[in-house]
Amino acid sequence: MSAPGTLAFCGRLLRRQLVLAVRRPIEIGNPLLFFAMVVALFPLGLGPAPDKLADFAPGILWIIALLSNLLTSDGVFRSDFDDGSLEQLLLSPQPLYLSVLSYITAHWLITGLLLALASPLFAVMLNLPTEAIAALFTSLLLGTAVLSLVGAIGAALTVGLKRGGMLISLLILPLYMPVLIFGSAAVKAAATGVPAGPYLAILGAMLCLAVALAPIATAAGLRISVDA
Amino acid sequence: MLVAESLSLERGGRQLFQGLSFSVYPGQLIQVEGANGAGKTSLIRILAGLSRYGYEGKVSRHGAMLYLGHHSAVKALLSPRENLSWHVSGEGQYSSAEIETALARVGLYGYEDVPSHALSAGQHRRVNLARLYLSKSPLWLLDEPYTAIDVKGVGELEALFAEHVGAGGSVLLTSHQRLDIDCPVARLDLNAGIIP
Numbered sequence: 550m551s552a553p554g555t556l557a558f559c560g561r562l563l564r565r566q567l568v569l570a571v572r573r574p575i576e577i578g579n580p581l582l583f584f585a586m587v588v589a590l591f592p593l594g595l596g597p598a599p600d601k602l603a604d605f606a607p608g609i610l611w612i613i614a615l616l617s618n619l620l621t622s623d624g625v626f627r628s629d630f631d632d633g634s635l636e637q638l639l640l641s642p643q644p645l646y647l648s649v650l651s652y653i654t655a656h657w658l659i660t661g662l663l664l665a666l667a668s669p670l671f672a673v674m675l676n677l678p679t680e681a682i683a684a685l686f687t688s689l690l691l692g693t694a695v696l697s698l699v700g701a702i703g704a705a706l707t708v709g710l711k712r713g714g715m716l717i718s719l720l721i722l723p724l725y726m727p728v729l730i731f732g733s734a735a736v737k738a739a740a741t742g743v744p745a746g747p748y749l750a751i752l753g754a755m756l757c758l759a760v761a762l763a764p765i766a767t768a769a770g771l772r773i774s775v776d777a
Numbered sequence: 778m779l780v781a782e783s784l785s786l787e788r789g790g791r792q793l794f795q796g797l798s799f800s801v802y803p804g805q806l807i808q809v810e811g812a813n814g815a816g817k818t819s820l821i822r823i824l825a826g827l828s829r830y831g832y833e834g835k836v837s838r839h840g841a842m843l844y845l846g847h848h849s850a851v852k853a854l855l856s857p858r859e860n861l862s863w864h865v866s867g868e869g870q871y872s873s874a875e876i877e878t879a880l881a882r883v884g885l886y887g888y889e890d891v892p893s894h895a896l897s898a899g900q901h902r903r904v905n906l907a908r909l910y911l912s913k914s915p916l917w918l919l920d921e922p923y924t925a926i927d928v929k930g931v932g933e934l935e936a937l938f939a940e941h942v943g944a945g946g947s948v949l950l951t952s953h954q955r956l957d958i959d960c961p962v963a964r965l966d967l968n969a970g971i972i973p
Contacts, residue, residue, distance in 0.1 A: 561866050565855070565859075565863050568854075568859070569852065628852070631848075632849065632851065634850045634852070636848070637844075637850050639827065640825060640827070641868070776828050776831075
């Protein structure tokens with residue numbers, strides 16, 4: 550018997566998280582349902598003016614994506630903290646940075662990726678110009694990954710609190726802002742015929758930064774939460 | 778295997794222990810004694826390295842350690858087999874036959890693929906304790922391992938502890954029960970240190 554490789558361990562962690570999510574499909578469905586509901590409500594609230602809707606669509610879509618991410622990021626470590634799995638993870642000889650990254654990847658796969666995949670449908674519901682759909686998809690793909698990474702920091706810090714939801718919003722909403730600004734700007738640019746590339750490049754740069762730094766902060770947050 | 782030097786801990790304005798020093802040697806079985814709230818769990822968490830702040834003193838550990846806490850770390854949505862193979866996946870690569878043997882030894886034969894939410898609290902605990910049968914770690918830190926375990930299960934655990942200690946391992950556990958083991962049991966008093 551030898552200690553398993555780190556990659557194999559992270560693969561198992563990722564698989565475990567996905568299996569858990571698939572066995573509780575409501576967790577996967579919730580963010581999508583939330584997205585669909587809000588998108589369906591906007592035309593009712595704003596009035597049935599297709600031009601106006603198309604104008605607002607990039608902002609609306611991105612704000613909902615951000616909020617649905619905020620709603621789910623609270624639970625990333627919650628159940629593992631409650632049942633003691635997290636203690637065992639901290640004690641295992643595997644590097645916590647990569648374990649945390651696996652948690653976040655799983656979270657992104659079941660929230661951000663699915664949202665990005667479903668986004669063309671929602672875009673049509675809000676009358677977003679078809680030229681902007683590719684930019685919406687790409688920006689959501691990159692942006693939700695950043696949101697998941699940043700959200701995990703807040704989740705790790707508040708996992709020990711019974712009601713961490715409000716605090717997590719206060720902690721990480723400021724860090725969400727740049728993603729919202731550049732994400733919706735990318736879609737808006739594409740809708741008006743301006744190249745969206747530069748905005749997407751900035752989102753990509755944010756993703757690189759977040760991948761490098763957020764797991765470190767998350768790992769430290771988990772150690773503090775388990776310690777308390 | 779483990780050396781603790783002048784550990785002091787204060788919680789909520791109460792001094793739980795002060796200047797506690799002891800060593801754990803290979804082949805030793807130590808039962809931590811103390812009333813509820815005396816600080817047994819806090820001590821074990823410090824020894825395991827889970828609590829890193831808020832106490833004074835120094836803990837040095839040599840070699841691998843297995844810590845089993847109050848919580849069983851069993852996911853209700855996973856089967857015992859999946860739970861156990863996840864629990865041990867950080868330490869080593871085990872075949873599914875080894876996992877099955879370990880589950881059978883804690884009396885979960887036939888329950889390997891039942892969703893864990895259909896199992897009782899004692900059975901959850903047993904899934905967790907099955908790790909002991911797979912563990913290669915010489916030092917075991919166990920916080921109330923007998924919780925929710927029936928009389929027969931306790932007997933089997935005690936036999937396992939004796940075997941582990943006989944093979945040169947060491948066990949430090951908290952329990953309110955009187956241990957009935959075929960090997961010397963040292964008692965650790967939180968105020969007085971180890972009483973052989």
